[in-house]
Amino acid sequence: MPVDNAFVIVGAGLAGAKAAQTLRKEGFDGPLVLLGEETEHPYERPPLSKGYLLGKEGRDTVYVHPPQWYTDHKVDLRLGTAVTAVDRAAHEVTLADGSRIGYAKLLLTTGSSPRRLPVPGAALDGVHYLRRLADSDRIKEAFASASRVAVIGAGWIGLETAAAARAAGAEVTVLEAAELPLLRVLGREVAQVFADLHTEHGVDLRCGVQVAEITGADGRANGVLLADGSRVDADAVIVGIGITPDTGLAEAAGLEIDNGIRVDARLRSSDPDIHAAGDVANAFHPLLGKHIRVEHWANALNQPQTAAKAMLGQDVTYDRVPYFFTDQYDLGMEYTGHVEPDGYDRVVFRGPTGTREFIAFWLSGGRVLAGMNVNVWDVTDPIRALVTSGRQIDPAELADPDVPLTDLL
Numbered sequence: 001m002p003v004d005n006a007f008v009i010v011g012a013g014l015a016g017a018k019a020a021q022t023l024r025k026e027g028f029d030g031p032l033v034l035l036g037e038e039t040e041h042p043y044e045r046p047p048l049s050k051g052y053l054l055g056k057e058g059r060d061t062v063y064v065h066p067p068q069w070y071t072d073h074k075v076d077l078r079l080g081t082a083v084t085a086v087d088r089a090a091h092e093v094t095l096a097d098g099s100r101i102g103y104a105k106l107l108l109t110t111g112s113s114p115r116r117l118p119v120p121g122a123a124l125d126g127v128h129y130l131r132r133l134a135d136s137d138r139i140k141e142a143f144a145s146a147s148r149v150a151v152i153g154a155g156w157i158g159l160e161t162a163a164a165a166r167a168a169g170a171e172v173t174v175l176e177a178a179e180l181p182l183l184r185v186l187g188r189e190v191a192q193v194f195a196d197l198h199t200e201h202g203v204d205l206r207c208g209v210q211v212a213e214i215t216g217a218d219g220r221a222n223g224v225l226l227a228d229g230s231r232v233d234a235d236a237v238i239v240g241i242g243i244t245p246d247t248g249l250a251e252a253a254g255l256e257i258d259n260g261i262r263v264d265a266r267l268r269s270s271d272p273d274i275h276a277a278g279d280v281a282n283a284f285h286p287l288l289g290k291h292i293r294v295e296h297w298a299n300a301l302n303q304p305q306t307a308a309k310a311m312l313g314q315d316v317t318y319d320r321v322p323y324f325f326t327d328q329y330d331l332g333m334e335y336t337g338h339v340e341p342d343g344y345d346r347v348v349f350r351g352p353t354g355t356r357e358f359i360a361f362w363l364s365g366g367r368v369l370a371g372m373n374v375n376v377w378d379v380t381d382p383i384r385a386l387v388t389s390g391r392q393i394d395p396a397e398l399a400d401p402d403v404p405l406t407d408l409l
Contacts, residue, residue: 012036
């Protein structure tokens with residue numbers, strides 16, 4: 001059925017669903033269309049490499065809302081529906097079947113896609129990427145029968161899937177080009193904690209290596225050949241080498257693109273009637289004074305709420321400090337803040353890293369840029385307050401567990 005002058009959201013993941021929820025909560029009662037390429041109802045991604053992959057969480061727990069919610073709130077949710085073009089002049093989006101939907105305001109929550117491994121054999125059966133619910137299902141099935149798993153890339157996805165493979169009883173080899181896992185994200189001091197964690201849990205962690213080829217037989221992967229000529233046998237190969245924002249629609253429509261869709265603090269693109277949120281948005285952050293693109297769950301959860309309010313004409317900005325978390329083996333971690341790889345001058349630890357119960361702080365000029373609590377809980381709020389305060393903090397007090405974090409504010 002044709003829809004004109006609707007609020008249209010392209011991308012039916014967590015960000016799209018939360019934007020729809022906020023629009024209704026804020027009183028928008030006009031036509032609201034949520035378009036998604038997948039056939040699944042909107043779901044959250046963290047469980048796909050954590051609880052759901054480990055079999056600790058059921059399938060129903062990953063969905064943002066029960067299916068009936070969309071009907072009850074008059075959200076025209078169209079699954080299995082690809083958007084092929086945005087006509088800014090006509091204020092219309094074109095669907096794969098050729099039909100068009102007119103919009104008054106458009107929100108792009110198109111997310112991102114896994115980077116593909118550019119080596120021979122990467123398209124063999126048994127080579128897995130983790131982004132969608134179906135991917136997690138396939139990897140879970142592979143872990144149930146695989147005795148040897150190779151993981152290419154020691155980022156968050158790579159390490160979480162490695163932990164899940166070990167929990168399933170497989171022998172695991174992790175292959176990473178950098179000197180340490182998560183080196184670019186955490187820096188050498190904290191990256192070593194994760195290297196030690198996986199080594200102690202029996203993972204064969206090989207850093208500073210280059211993958212030359214995925215080997216196979218009868219169309220199915222059976223190992224990884226490295227540039228030095230060595231080979232890793234594997235019944236399943238997991239590739240986690242980063243993601244790329246899905247900007248194709250926006251770029252074709254002539255929107256400004258710069259490592260994602262470039263938007264202001266209100267999540268508004270170079271077209272005032274088009275907003276963007278989530279993985280795909282490179283947003284100006286008022287606290288940091290620059291544009292950043294954040295690929296984590298909390299951003300997809302919170303950013304679209306600001307975008308939805310801005311679409312309604314409210315005077316809002318998105319200034320939440322980035323946050324993410326991970327669970328690997330017996331290590332749980334929360335990270336609050338934002339640090340560029342060369343943007344800090346020291347790391348201060350509160351507690352011994354060897355026991356894996358500590359807080360790490362990244363500082364520049366005495367200011368706390370970010371904090372990471374490992375198996376220490378209920379400290380996210382004071383860490384966030386330290387980051388946003390902009391105050392210079394005495395490193396000795398920051399490291400002293402007898403000094404409450406709230407006393408440093």
